[in-house]
Amino acid sequence: MNPLLQQFLAEARDFLERIGERLLTLEEDPNDDAVLGDLFRLMHTLKGNSGLFDMPALTRLLHAAEDVLDRVRDHEIGMDSALTDTLLATADLVSAMLDAVEEDGAIPDDLARRAQTLADRLRARLEGLATVEIAAAEEGLPVPADWTYLQVLGEESRAALFAGGKPLLALRYQPEPECFFKGEDPAFLLRSLPGLEGFRVSPLDPWGPAEMLDVYRANLCIDAVSSGAAAELEEHVRYVAEQCVIYPLPLLALALPTGPAGERSAVEGDLFALLKAAHAKDDGAAIGQAAAAMLDMISPDLWLASALRWTARLLEAGTEPEALGYFIDAIAEGRLPDWSHLAVNDTAPPAPSEDRSVKAAPAAGYDPIALDILTAQRGILSLEGGDAGEAGRREAVLHTLRNIFSVAGDRQALAILEIAEAQARAAGSVTPLLSGLDAILSEILSGEAETDEPAAATVKASADDAPVPAIAVEDPPAPDAPAQDKTTGERGADKSLRVLKVAQEKIDRLMDLIGEMVVAKNALPYLAQKAEDVFGSRELSREIKGQYAIINRIAEEMQDGIMQVRMMPVGAIFQRFPRLVRDVARSLDKRVRLTIEGEETEADKSIIETLSDPLIHILRNSLDHGIEKPEARSAAGKPEEGKLTIRASQEGDRVLIEIEDDGKGIDPAIVRRKAVEKGLIDAHAAEQLSDADAVMLVFAPGFSTAETVSSLSGRGVGMDVVKSSIEKIGGEVSLTSRLGQGTRLVLSLPLSMSVSNVMMVTIGGQHFGIPMDVVVETVRVKHSDIHVFKDQRATVLRGKIVPLYSSHQVLNTSEEPKPNNDGEYAVLVARLHGDTIGLLVDGFAHTTDVILKPLDGPLAGLPGFAGSALLGDGSVLLVLNLKELL
């Protein structure tokens, strides 16, 4: 799997966790704007990141969720528990998809379908709210409103494309100024664009004096026409998707006359009259004849010739009369047809593109010459009027302005102009026109200076003091909040980069290596001994010991350091509990408040990980069997909302985790009865048990106190499994319960399980290790002090009867342990399951620290062994698991 995807998966899970957390926080206080903003940003970033990979189903779903959250953030949609459920379900599904991607590299169809359903459900929330499309368009550039750039393609190539009839796509790519620093080369991207048919490259801002230029600041706008498939194009520009927009280009858009204008002759007027008349009669043949006749008469390079050739082509292609009429009208007026306008009206949903053009227009289409002309027109308007020429002048100016605005594609300016014109006619004065033009000019200029400004804001401002009240035609879309959030989000991401994410395998490898190092270093004392014994050099021996001390210190520090890396806060697994508790409580109609304390307490990663499942099971048990329904609680005089507390703390070299509820507690009488019914214990023994011991029976294999096996805790996993999995990692479980008041479970776990202190004993001539945490003491017992009842040996130690087991029986060795010369047996006293027992062995050796490795391969299933460890002299030590053996 590629590293980028790997990182994405890891990060995405992290994000999902945090999203889940925020959702739950919101359920407490749905109006917490800070959390809402946070939630939106998380979803937004996650969606953005997912876009880097080819996972459309995932991205679509996240996008829908993001859009909904955007509305929630704006308080247009309220956060209710149904929405929380949907969003949580979204998080779950995304998580499932991530798992699928990790395993198979792709999202299976059924998940994709579910994602679509869920996305539709989310989108349904948005229905009825205005300007949904803007949210959808937020991620890319707006579609350009002006398609006249296509002129650059040359008439012949456009004609070929037009005749070819293949569907075309257009791409507008506006590289961000810093793109070169990200290793992007827009020119190269353009060159390798699939199905590239032609392009136009133009500076975004005029170049200005060369000396002032920063060549490393991209200042280009690229328009390209492609005959490739949309998916191919999207794939091609996926890394710069937000700087691009891909839109379908109708073939009609190619019909743009080009060439020098030439002299306008009287014949032209007649020609156009003829054409229009023929078109009005829908007489294609007549149009064709007229155009052909005229073409013969004029130079083929002229604009008019080009226009007529296009007329013929349109005719030939069977273009709809409406479009053809539009084209003829346009060329009759000597202007370029604005096909984007027609295409928008015809096909695309008009509302969003209107908005887009409003946003896009000001900075885009004006070159300095156009601005000069605009200023000049303003000068003409403001001339002292009153004479007969004024009306004519006004018409001329209006005509020029209209042309400039339509070339620039600035539809808002056109609208303002229209209103101002109407007002000017009504008032019989040019003042409304002047102020309208001023408003447009100031907007264009400010738009160029600072494109980030909401477009129409300046228009409004200047309109306020001008006597033209209706100038602000459309309200600008609200300042682009998502975009702002994006930048702050990115800044936040920069900060978090200080944390290094390392694959666990790498740490594990370090751990293995340091383990070997510890073993290797332990060989040095043997070597020192050998130097003295075999080679008779005390000095060398002393020196080796000195070196050993140094290496020992470094190795221990190193080991400590690596263990620190593996330490993680228990909060990592606590995180998912609020969600779990919420879901379970809801499904059981119970009300529960979960309190988590001490989540910063740290323990080894492997410990934390094995802890997760048992804890979930314990929580489920508490919720299912412990905490009562609200009615029962209030009947018992308790608050309706149950309390569930998880508390983690460190005590010496152990981590304590307490799970406490204030539920109904465990009834020792019921436990006794059940245990007897299930044959776990006989009635007499049950009577003998203290209440405290009786409740511990819930950990006995095959015990379940629930009257009916519920879907939650009755999953075939009893508390016995919880206990055994905790014990497997060297932990202990204890339970106290007070009937009617609650239950408290305490898990005590080692901080780290990588280094174990073991006691070495000799059994049948071989060394075995026994974990120190079970060893109570080592004693020597006289043969005469060992009593045999039936087959069971026992002895009395400090007034207590201690059953003795022979290692011979337990391990099936060839001989019984032998007493020493004084007739005493070596007995290792251990504490197992709260009982003290003795193990008869041949002899004791020293204690040592070992790196315990679980048995693997064919030996993996071997019961009775906790694992194996390498000793300093290279021999292998098997470490016994007495709990399993006895």
Place this chain on the structure above:
Amino acid sequence: MALVSSDHGMALTGHCTVEDAEPLFGWLLDHRDAALDLGEATHLHTAVLQAIAATQNPIARAPSDPFLRDLVAQLTTRRNPE
């Protein structure tokens, strides 16, 4: 090395990368009238193109690569559109 300067101009050859933009731009600013030979260029990085577009030095030989020729032509005829 993709940039080769001589008395009468500068030749850009092969694949000109983003690294070439700065030296080229500096050279162009110092030699505002010197001609550029782009005949042997196979690709010009966008930043290089920007340097050429902004300084508008004369092009002695257009790139033989059709894509590049079109690109350079569009960026250098800006001041005198047809």
